[in-house]
Amino acid sequence: MPETPAKHPRIRSIEGYHEAYHLSIHHPEEFWASVAAPFTWRRKWDKVMSSDMASGHNTWFEGARLNITENCLDRHLASRGNKLALIYEPNDPKTRHLRLTYRELHQEVCKFANVLHNNGVEKGDRVCLYMPMIPQLAIAVLACARIGAVHSVIFAGFSATAIADRVNDAQATVVLTADGLNRGAKQIPVKRVVDEALETCSSVRRVIVVEHLGWPVHMEEGRDVWYHEEAADVPKTCPAEEMDAEDPLFILYTSGSTGKPKGVVHSTAGYMVWADYTFRNVFQVEENDVYWCTADVGWVTGHSYLLYGPLLAGSTSLMFEGIPTYPDAGRFWEVIDKHSVSIFYTAPTAIRSLMAAPLDNVLSYSLDSLRVLGSVGEPINEEAWYWYYQHVGKERCPVVDTWWQTETGGIMISAMAGITPSVPARAGLPLPGVLPVLLNQDGSEIEGNDQEGYLAIKQSWPGILRTTYGDHERARQTYFAPYPGYYFTGDGARRDENGLYRIIGRVDDVINVSGHRFGTAEIENAINQNPHVVESAVVGYPHDVKGQGIYAYVICHEGAVGKEADKVHIEASIIETIVAEIGKIAKPDKIQIVTGLPKTRSGKIMRRILRKVAEGETSSLGDTSTLLDPAVVDEIIAGKK
Numbered sequence: 337m338p339e340t341p342a343k344h345p346r347i348r349s350i351e352g353y354h355e356a357y358h359l360s361i362h363h364p365e366e367f368w369a370s371v372a373a374p375f376t377w378r379r380k381w382d383k384v385m386s387s388d389m390a391s392g393h394n395t396w397f398e399g400a401r402l403n404i405t406e407n408c409l410d411r412h413l414a415s416r417g418n419k420l421a422l423i424y425e426p427n428d429p430k431t432r433h434l435r436l437t438y439r440e441l442h443q444e445v446c447k448f449a450n451v452l453h454n455n456g457v458e459k460g461d462r463v464c465l466y467m468p469m470i471p472q473l474a475i476a477v478l479a480c481a482r483i484g485a486v487h488s489v490i491f492a493g494f495s496a497t498a499i500a501d502r503v504n505d506a507q508a509t510v511v512l513t514a515d516g517l518n519r520g521a522k523q524i525p526v527k528r529v530v531d532e533a534l535e536t537c538s539s540v541r542r543v544i545v546v547e548h549l550g551w552p553v554h555m556e557e558g559r560d561v562w563y564h565e566e567a568a569d570v571p572k573t574c575p576a577e578e579m580d581a582e583d584p585l586f587i588l589y590t591s592g593s594t595g596k597p598k599g600v601v602h603s604t605a606g607y608m609v610w611a612d613y614t615f616r617n618v619f620q621v622e623e624n625d626v627y628w629c630t631a632d633v634g635w636v637t638g639h640s641y642l643l644y645g646p647l648l649a650g651s652t653s654l655m656f657e658g659i660p661t662y663p664d665a666g667r668f669w670e671v672i673d674k675h676s677v678s679i680f681y682t683a684p685t686a687i688r689s690l691m692a693a694p695l696d697n698v699l700s701y702s703l704d705s706l707r708v709l710g711s712v713g714e715p716i717n718e719e720a721w722y723w724y725y726q727h728v729g730k731e732r733c734p735v736v737d738t739w740w741q742t743e744t745g746g747i748m749i750s751a752m753a754g755i756t757p758s759v760p761a762r763a764g765l766p767l768p769g770v771l772p773v774l775l776n777q778d779g780s781e782i783e784g785n786d787q788e789g790y791l792a793i794k795q796s797w798p799g800i801l802r803t804t805y806g807d808h809e810r811a812r813q814t815y816f817a818p819y820p821g822y823y824f825t826g827d828g829a830r831r832d833e834n835g836l837y838r839i840i841g842r843v844d845d846v847i848n849v850s851g852h853r854f855g856t857a858e859i860e861n862a863i864n865q866n867p868h869v870v871e872s873a874v875v876g877y878p879h880d881v882k883g884q885g886i887y888a889y890v891i892c893h894e895g896a897v898g899k900e901a902d903k904v905h906i907e908a909s910i911i912e913t914i915v916a917e918i919g920k921i922a923k924p925d926k927i928q929i930v931t932g933l934p935k936t937r938s939g940k941i942m943r944r945i946l947r948k949v950a951e952g953e954t955s956s957l958g959d960t961s962t963l964l965d966p967a968v969v970d971e972i973i974a975g976k977k
């Protein structure tokens with residue numbers, strides 16, 4: 337299939353930005369029709385958009401038919417068949433890296449798609465992936481999309497219980513995994529974790545296992561098969577399933593302020609157009625760029641900016657299995673030099689952890705190939721911004737601080753490299769199609785610059801989440817009901833004197849630990865599973881490397897904690913429970929065992945006070961007179977960790 341002749345629109349100047357922005361807001365249908373035109377469509381749309389922000393029903397390119405993998409792969413074959421699509425850099429620098437051209441990737445995706453087909457996966461089925469950061473993960477995701485199965489990638493650091501929750505919620509029929517994974521010096525038996533999870537998942541009838549570490553694993557008779565055996569003689573081509581624009585492409589579970597993680601659903605056409613448009617324009621991608629996003633495919637950044645965005649744009653995307661500090665704190669920079677990476681996209685937490693290492697770790701690499709730097713996942717503090725700009729970008733690479741969310745599908749507020757202003761600690765201006773507003777608590781819009789408020793989005797954009805899986809009411813309640821007529825982000829923001837947005841952080845009970853989102857209630861629910869625990873309250877507090885740390889206040893059963901030794905034992909046991917319920921990534925940084933929590937007379941925990949104590953701001957606790965028992969506050973302060 338030849339690439340369609342129309343060119344993907346690119347913003348090249350600040351005037352171009354303003355023009356595009358104006359058109360996108362005032363004439364969105366005209367604007368997005370022209371952005372969407374160059375893709376490969378089996379059938380064009382009947383209507384560009386329809387939007388009801390009150391109910392949260394938003395559609396884009398309705399009536400269109402397409403397959404996203406034809407846009408990621410097939411249409412590049414004629415002009416870019418021999419261009420590198422994927423570079424895989426393994427955990428251990430001494431093992432060989434791997435490169436796949438667009439032609440090779442196309443073949444691998446087709447083979448995997450045929451294996452899925454042969455194992456009974458059909459259009460609309462949900463497939464969960466729990467895999468290492470290896471090429472087969474990218475291939476498997478695309479293979480799902482090829483045959484119209486809905487992929488749901490679960491970050492391979494989550495526990496068996498967390499996997500089971502997600503698999504059951506999605507009612508997945510097939511799980512894709514590997515024998516094990518490498519993470520720095522550690523190796524983790526992921527298949528074993530899946531086996532444990534599936535003990536409580538009755539919907540799953542097939543597990544396909546990719547061989548990675550060569551470890552022996554238990555294979556459940558009648559359920560588990562090896563990928564390499566299944567793929568031994570499947571065809572290297574596979575017709576792409578024709579999908580409706582609004583058919584779901586994937587589910588990705590993310591934490592909110594209440595309950596269990598929600599399955600955010602993205603659909604096909606709108607997501608595709610949004611991932612592609614934002615990728616090209618924010619990073620100002622050129623044909624010969626080598627682009628590296630360090631995010632795991634288990635998170636939305638890996639979906640939109642390691643896989644879909646770069647492949648839609650015909651770019652070369654690097655996938656890294658390891659961690660920034662293995663074998664040493666120079667690994668990122670070594671990889672950049674080794675593969676001549678020109679665009680580098682990472683998280684502030686990684687930058688801060690590398691800043692702590694001796695500067696030689698970065699200065700001993702040339703980093704000459706770099707052209708653009710990106711940041712994502714949490715606010716980037718000025719110190720980290722300057723370090724990144726000076727020592728990595730050598731003061732010649734613009735830094736794009738990209739604000740967005742799992743629910744937004746792609747970048748919403750960010751500088752476009754070298755085009756719109758890039759100022760430390762500012763995400764910057766909204767991208768075309770994004771109409772941000774700041775709201776007061778009562779939902780009224782705050783006009784003018786130099787203002788702060790709740791960040792909401794007033795107009796639908798192509799990448800907006802379509803629903804939460806199996807429960808649209810939850811999506812409506814969470815995102816559309818708090819401020820009727822708007823999509824509510826859960827973040828607070830400031831619009832500076834120049835109209836640039838600065839993201840302050842979450843205003844709800846979501847905490848962001850090393851760029852990973854957790855609901856405080858989610859962690860509390862996990863802690864409360866521990867038999868010693870009566871009640872708990874979790875808050876975030878500023879952490880030098882992680883951005884936010886997890887501080888847990890826990891009330892234990894009477895008699896459980898007498899001596900210091902009991903406390904140590906109980907804390908270890910609580911950590912074990914959290915690791916089992918959620919995963920290591922949710923381990924609290926501090927656990928304080930208390931005898932009471934500050935509650936109002938109506939029984940509500942006053943988190944404001946707990947947050948202040950965790951932050952060490954005990955002199956400004958504010959009004960505590962409404963507390964049922966003000967004395968507990970003194971006890972908590974006295975026992976602060």
Ligand code: WTA
Binds near residue numbers: 637711715827841
């Ligand atoms: C935060 C990650 C400040 C924010 C793409 C948001 C940021 C949450 C930035 C979404 C940024 C993300 N500056 N804060 N550049 N990027 N955030 O769903 O609080 O994992 O609501 O998506 O991360 O996290 P999520």
